[in-house]
Amino acid sequence: MSETQNILGHQHDLSPLAQIMATLRAPQGCPWDQQQTPQRLKSYILEEAYELLEAIDSGRPDEICDELGDLLLQVVFLAQIYSERREFDLTAVINGICAKMIRRHPHVFADADTQGHAQRWEQIKRQERQDKGHSQQLAQRLPSSLPALKRTQKLIKKTAASSPVDQLQQMRTGQQQLERCIADPSCPQSQTEDIVAQLLFNLSGLAVALEIDAEDLLRKKTTSTIREMDHKMTNQE
Numbered sequence: 001m002s003e004t005q006n007i008l009g010h011q012h013d014l015s016p017l018a019q020i021m022a023t024l025r026a027p028q029g030c031p032w033d034q035q036q037t038p039q040r041l042k043s044y045i046l047e048e049a050y051e052l053l054e055a056i057d058s059g060r061p062d063e064i065c066d067e068l069g070d071l072l073l074q075v076v077f078l079a080q081i082y083s084e085r086r087e088f089d090l091t092a093v094i095n096g097i098c099a100k101m102i103r104r105h106p107h108v109f110a111d112a113d114t115q116g117h118a119q120r121w122e123q124i125k126r127q128e129r130q131d132k133g134h135s136q137q138l139a140q141r142l143p144s145s146l147p148a149l150k151r152t153q154k155l156i157k158k159t160a161a162s163s164p165v166d167q168l169q170q171m172r173t174g175q176q177q178l179e180r181c182i183a184d185p186s187c188p189q190s191q192t193e194d195i196v197a198q199l200l201f202n203l204s205g206l207a208v209a210l211e212i213d214a215e216d217l218l219r220k221k222t223t224s225t226i227r228e229m230d231h232k233m234t235n236q237e
Contacts, residue, residue, distance in 0.1 A: 014076065014090065014094075017072070017073070017076050018076055018079075018080065018090050021033075021073075021076050021077055021080045022080055025080055025081070025084065033077075036077070036081070037081070038078060038081060038082075041074060041077060041078060044074060045071075045074045048067065048070045048071045048073075048074055049071060051067050051070065052064070052067040052068060052070075052071055053216075053219070054067075054223070055067040057220065057223075075090075075093070076090060079093050100128075103124060103128075104121055104124050104125075106120070107120075129141075138155065138158065142154050142155055147215055149204060149214045149215040149218060150214075150215040152200075152201060152204040152214075153204050153207065153208050153213070153214055153215070156201075156204060156205050156208045157208055161208070161209065162205055162209060163209060164206055164209040164210055166209075167202050167203075167205045167206035167209055168206065170198075170202045170205075171199060171202045171203065171206070174195055174198050174199040174202060175199070177195050178192070178195045178196065178199065181195060
């Protein structure tokens with residue numbers, strides 16, 4: 001038996017969770033679960049994903065495990081809804097992602113060389129989009145639903161990379177432009193916004209050049225600042 005066949009033959013049993021979800025959605029089940037739709041679940045998916053990020057930052061395995069379960073529930077919930085619509089089921093979801101991971105790692109599951117893996121990964125993704133009839137345009141590959149910083153950094157990674165020094169120089173130029181605009185009462189608000197937007201874009205580019213996840217970094221900074229402010233307020237009481 002090949003390694004790939006052995007992997008596909010080894011299954012973690014998700015059927016208890018799937019059965020619980022099916023029972024909750026059944027006519028005699030939970031009214032709230034019965035009323036949910038994919039559109040209504042979108043906010044819960046985001047909420048659970050961000051709670052998982054916070055748990056990972058905490059470094060506590062018990063919290064990470066708990067939040068992973070909450071996120072997994074959303075996957076099973078959505079699969080159940082689409083199964084009821086006879087469009088696909090949880091098995092199709094699992095088989096689909098298994099096939100994708102094997103297809104995208106030919107250097108592990110086939111005889112491809114490990115060199116050039118990153119380039120081959122992008123080629124495989126482009127071919128997958130083509131096979132599905134999807135556009136290769138950036139507007140389709142970088143959905144607007146992504147957080148702004150995350151979307152910006154993904155865009156920058158797909159363009160010619162600039163060095164940290166180049167990004168800093170562009171930011172200095174933008175800062176000078178902003179200072180002149182602030183000092184000039186006649187400077188229109190739209191021009192100020194354009195300059196700030198470019199500065200934010202360049203700062204995201206600097207983070208990419210330094211191999212920093214700007215979205216994650218800003219989230220952590222905001223969390224630590226909130227913690228510090230709460231601590232100060234508690235001490236003042």
